Amino acid sequence: MHLSRRGLLMTAAALPLIPRPTWAQAKDSLIMGLSSYPPNIDPFLHGGTAAGTVKLCIFRGLTSFAESGSVQPELAESFEPETETTWVFRLRDALFHDGSPVTAEDVKWTIETVAAETSTAYMRSEFQTVTSVETPDAKTVRITTATPTVTLPLWFANFNMPIIKKDSLENPIGAGPFTLKNQDRGVAIDLEAFDRFYKPGLPKLRSIRMVAYADENLRVAALQTGDVDLIEYVPWQSMAAIEGDSALRLTTTNGPFMGLGFNGARGPFADPKVRQAAAFAINRQDIVDAVFFGRGAPLESIPYEVDGPFFNEDLSTHWRYDPDKAMALLAEAGMDGGFECTLLSTSQYGMHKTTAEIVQQYLAQVNIAVTLNMPDWATRQALGGRGQYDILIDGTTAESPDPDGLAPILDSTLSPSSSRSYGIPATRLHELFVQGRAEFDQDKRKAIYRDLELELHQIVTKCGLAWRSQGYAMRANLDGFANLPGSLTFYSGRTLETTSFA
Secondary structure, rough: OOOOOHHHHHHHHOOOOOOOOHHHHOOOOEEEEOOOOOOOOOOOOOHHHHHHHHHHHOOOOEEEEEEOEEEEEEEEEEEEEEEEEEEEEOOOOEEOOOOOOEEEEEEEEHHHHHHOOOOOOOHHHOOOOEEEEEEEEEEEEEEEEEEOOOHHHHHHHOOOOOOOOOOOOOOOOOOOOEEEEEEEOOOOOEEOOOOOOOOOOOOOOEEEEEEOOOOOHHHHHHHHHOOOOEEEEOOOOOOOOHHHOEEEEEEEEEEEEEEEEEEOOHHHHHHHHHHHHHHOOOOHHHHHHHOOOOOOOEOOOOOOOOOOOOOHHHHOOOOOOHHHHHHHHHHHOOOOOOOOEEEEEOOOOOHHHHHHHHHHHHHHHEEEEEEEEEEHHHHHHHHHOOOOOOOEEEEEEOOOHHHHHHHHHHHOOOOOOOOOOOOOOOOHHHHHHHHHHHHHOOHHHHHHHHHHHHHHHHHEEEEEEEEEEEEEEEEEEOOOOOOOEEEHHHHHHHHHOOOOEE
């Protein structure tokens, strides 16, 4: 008898797909329900949150994000600026999974590999500003950049910038708390504790099995029936039920957001006035209510964290719903007669699907006829990276609490990515990001990022739609797993190293 993958998952909701009793009873093994099977776990490519969670288990960077949200030492035991253009990292005694030590030469090779002209690494642009990597001894790395870079330690906390063993690009060797034991492609990934991890007593779990439940309702059902112990991407319609179940625990944080991206390389959205019009044409409260059951807020400007030092209250409602203004902008662009376009989203995540449908309805009211294209997540990622759309729905977050963490999302001059708009010239925006990361004075940085917000209002490389409350849910007796605050929630997989059963 042949069962389709969906059939297998449906079966899992009612009957154990795998020898669950063995794992469920073993208090040092965890089963996690992922929202999708990672399209890749390449250390340097962007593959979404599920891929990031797996990579944080297998690989580690020089730094990481603490539960407070601050950046902390990781493979580096310390780091400090020597000058405004030079940072020095001193490595701890850590081992790769093959037993070899993590050395300064491995760090140098990793940086040069990411920055290479032929590289397709997600952070290639950032590391191309590195002018030299010196290794005065096996434990010291001195990194010099072309301009002052206050944010450089944050780059090494990104799960797309781990340190891997020199010359292991074909089969990357990491130094994370778990090793990759097995991949059942499209279904599950098995991880095993690395017994020579550099943090004494960690990881606490013996093994982790990560099972892909693309259907969010099946993912919740798997948690409720005990098939899994922890799930990511808790659907908003299920949060109240989980909160009311004493056997379960829900942890949420605001920080991720939904946005609308554009293809500026062709068609009507090459005109910034048309992009501005789209931004004014959407009533964002409907998205908050219909998609997130009120667990969020309209996002009407740049996604600076509301309680952060760079938030500008007076600019924060710039894109408030104004269909008359949208129509006027379309008229200025010569598009008041309307036009047709395609919107790329995905049916795999309910929040993407419903957001796309709401955007479609509102754009229709200003004579923009939208045809939806909603393939599976992996296909959506591929099409997005190649710019095969007119507009697209994106759900993402800044890569750090610092406003520079928005550069990979808003700076469309960087190399093509599924998380950025495509083909929009944004020279001034790019220059402001460069100025911001080069400025060590906090007040001057605030002024720069205010100018950047004003520039975004004009050029609209992406427009925000809605903040959303992002949740993980787990068995009530699971300890040590933390939902990192705000924009760092997608880095919560880092805390699987401290997770255990009470």
